[in-house]
Amino acid sequence: MNDNNDIIRILLVEDNPADARLIKEYFGELRETPFLVSEAECIASAVDHVAERHFDVILLDLSLPDSQGMETIHRMHVHAPGIPLVVLTGLDDDELALSAMRHGAQDYLVKGTFDIQLLVRAIRYTIERRRSEAEIKKLAYYDILTGLPNRVLFTDRLKQAIVMAERDRRDTALLFLDLDRFKNVNDSIGHAYGDRLLKITADRIQHCLRSSDTVARIGGDEFVVILPLISGADDVSKVASKILESLNKPVRLEEHEIYSSASIGISVFPDDGSTVDDLLKNADIALYQAKERGRNNFQFFSKEMNVQALTRQLLESSMRQAIARNEFYLVYQPQFDIGNRALVGLEALIRWQHPQKGNIYPLHFIAIAEETGMIIPIGEWVLRTACHQARSWHDEGYPFLRVAVNISARQFKQDNFVSLVKSILDESGLPPGYLELELTESTIMERADKNVQTLLELKKLGVTLAIDDFGTGYSSLSYLKHFPIDRLKIDRSFLRDLALGSDDAAIAEAIIVMAHSLNLDVVAEGVELEEQLDFLHSHKCDTLQGFLMSHPLSVNDVSVLLGRAADSP
Numbered sequence: 001m002n003d004n005n006d007i008i009r010i011l012l013v014e015d016n017p018a019d020a021r022l023i024k025e026y027f028g029e030l031r032e033t034p035f036l037v038s039e040a041e042c043i044a045s046a047v048d049h050v051a052e053r054h055f056d057v058i059l060l061d062l063s064l065p066d067s068q069g070m071e072t073i074h075r076m077h078v079h080a081p082g083i084p085l086v087v088l089t090g091l092d093d094d095e096l097a098l099s100a101m102r103h104g105a106q107d108y109l110v111k112g113t114f115d116i117q118l119l120v121r122a123i124r125y126t127i128e129r130r131r132s133e134a135e136i137k138k139l140a141y142y143d144i145l146t147g148l149p150n151r152v153l154f155t156d157r158l159k160q161a162i163v164m165a166e167r168d169r170r171d172t173a174l175l176f177l178d179l180d181r182f183k184n185v186n187d188s189i190g191h192a193y194g195d196r197l198l199k200i201t202a203d204r205i206q207h208c209l210r211s212s213d214t215v216a217r218i219g220g221d222e223f224v225v226i227l228p229l230i231s232g233a234d235d236v237s238k239v240a241s242k243i244l245e246s247l248n249k250p251v252r253l254e255e256h257e258i259y260s261s262a263s264i265g266i267s268v269f270p271d272d273g274s275t276v277d278d279l280l281k282n283a284d285i286a287l288y289q290a291k292e293r294g295r296n297n298f299q300f301f302s303k304e305m306n307v308q309a310l311t312r313q314l315l316e317s318s319m320r321q322a323i324a325r326n327e328f329y330l331v332y333q334p335q336f337d338i339g340n341r342a343l344v345g346l347e348a349l350i351r352w353q354h355p356q357k358g359n360i361y362p363l364h365f366i367a368i369a370e371e372t373g374m375i376i377p378i379g380e381w382v383l384r385t386a387c388h389q390a391r392s393w394h395d396e397g398y399p400f401l402r403v404a405v406n407i408s409a410r411q412f413k414q415d416n417f418v419s420l421v422k423s424i425l426d427e428s429g430l431p432p433g434y435l436e437l438e439l440t441e442s443t444i445m446e447r448a449d450k451n452v453q454t455l456l457e458l459k460k461l462g463v464t465l466a467i468d469d470f471g472t473g474y475s476s477l478s479y480l481k482h483f484p485i486d487r488l489k490i491d492r493s494f495l496r497d498l499a500l501g502s503d504d505a506a507i508a509e510a511i512i513v514m515a516h517s518l519n520l521d522v523v524a525e526g527v528e529l530e531e532q533l534d535f536l537h538s539h540k541c542d543t544l545q546g547f548l549m550s551h552p553l554s555v556n557d558v559s560v561l562l563g564r565a566a567d568s569p
Helices: 017-028 043-052 070-079 094-102 116-141 151-168 182-189 191-206 233-247 276-292 303-322 366-372 375-395 409-413 417-428 441-446 448-461 477-482 503-517 530-538 555-567
Strands: 008-013 035-040 057-060 085-089 107-110 171-179 214-219 222-230 251-253 256-258 262-269 298-300 328-337 343-354 358-360 402-406 435-440 464-470 487-490 521-525 543-545
Touching: 008 017, 008 043, 008 116, 017 035, 017 116, 035 043, 043 057, 043 070, 057 070, 057 116, 070 085, 070 094, 085 094, 085 116, 094 107, 107 116, 116 151, 151 171, 151 214, 151 222, 151 262, 151 276, 171 191, 171 233, 171 276, 182 191, 191 214, 191 222, 191 233, 191 251, 191 256, 222 233, 233 262, 233 298, 262 276, 276 298, 303 343, 303 366, 328 375, 328 402, 328 555, 343 375, 343 543, 343 555, 366 375, 375 402, 375 409, 375 417, 375 555, 402 464, 409 417, 409 441, 417 435, 417 448, 435 441, 441 448, 441 464, 448 464, 487 503, 503 521, 503 530
Parallel strands: 008 035, 008 057, 057 085, 085 107, 262 298, 343 402, 402 435, 435 464, 464 487, 487 521, 521 543
Antiparallel strands: 171 222, 171 262, 214 222, 251 256, 328 343, 328 543, 343 358
């Protein structure tokens, strides 16, 4: 659109030479006003004009040789949909004026009743009104940050794509994409950089698509792509691969170099749904599968995925009631001194006794709890229950021993986590030295500077700290000197081939040696074979746990084991 100092280009559609000459004379009197007027005597000629050049406004007579009345407005809108219309007519008719406005005219002027000032004012108001309408439309249909279509426009375009696919008996694909671990960018370097990454992501996706395709941002780091009239799955796979390759390239933002990736779920009309909601739901299910398979990949929707998604939804719904219904319970995995086989600790492990599905192991519900945030109340329940149970054993006269509790990343990030631990210790009466908190490498390294302070505050309480599944995350013992850690737990994956002289054996040996050099105890978990035990004993591992020594035990069975330990000389 033009500013006041730019030339305003007008198309005058008028078949009466005298009226056309009068209008042009009006504009000719305005020496300092930048108007450029072109003339057309009929709709056909006007269409040719708008096809050849841009106009800011059209002055339109309703009575033309090839069109009359509202049909004139309609035909002009069809061929010049973005150009505002001002009707010029000799008919002083209020009903006609209202009808013209309802059909899309911006203003209605009666010939012989206006002067040049009124005409100029009408033209300027018309242009400004159309500019305001365009801005409102942009806000309604486009994402402000990226300029891409938003959810409303995406929905409309997918509906159109479905109609075309039905008509031409072709497929249409929907790609549901989000950035992997985008929240880490916002948390580590700020939302301003996160917004810039989203804009770069939008540009990169657009460059991977055809002009007939649509990419929209529908919220947060979620993007959707419509691929209309595709020939088959190979076409979709090529586009998805191209997008992933483009998004894998590092992004440089001042001093920050960001390595990003994405996961994509794909649904195809008509096989995977016949409506916008169905296609979007099934693409979302496929996206979840892509993330489950390690991220930075794409997955097509399948009927099996739908069954899994329904099962997951039901499990999530049941989980929200499980604490109130006392369906969770704890078992305890004994830990033994590797030298004298004495019982030195217990690891608390959650189980779920589902009223319909029976016993459910953590593998099948902890990931869902993490994603939904249910891990916060569940984790608090585990910590409180384990501390109270440990204190109960102590009160029964059994020897004091360490109870280990796994802490999730979401729990650990809570601002009140340290105070929560203190409150539970005070409430249960368990001496802090007999509580061990197990954290993964990735948890403590994600926000290292802040996490050091949290760990130090926990140490001040008197609890012990362990790194669980060591060797599967950052795998660098050099980091450990910065953290007040008491022991490492070697991940069970390194124990499988210990007796075969494999690389895993060398890694396990190196972890033990280096941990001891830092005055850290080492716990080996998942010990199931005598050969593994012999290896760990010969390399001076401190503690072991696993099925070779004991399966996880119920509270009553632990009491029996503690009784035996107390009776032994």
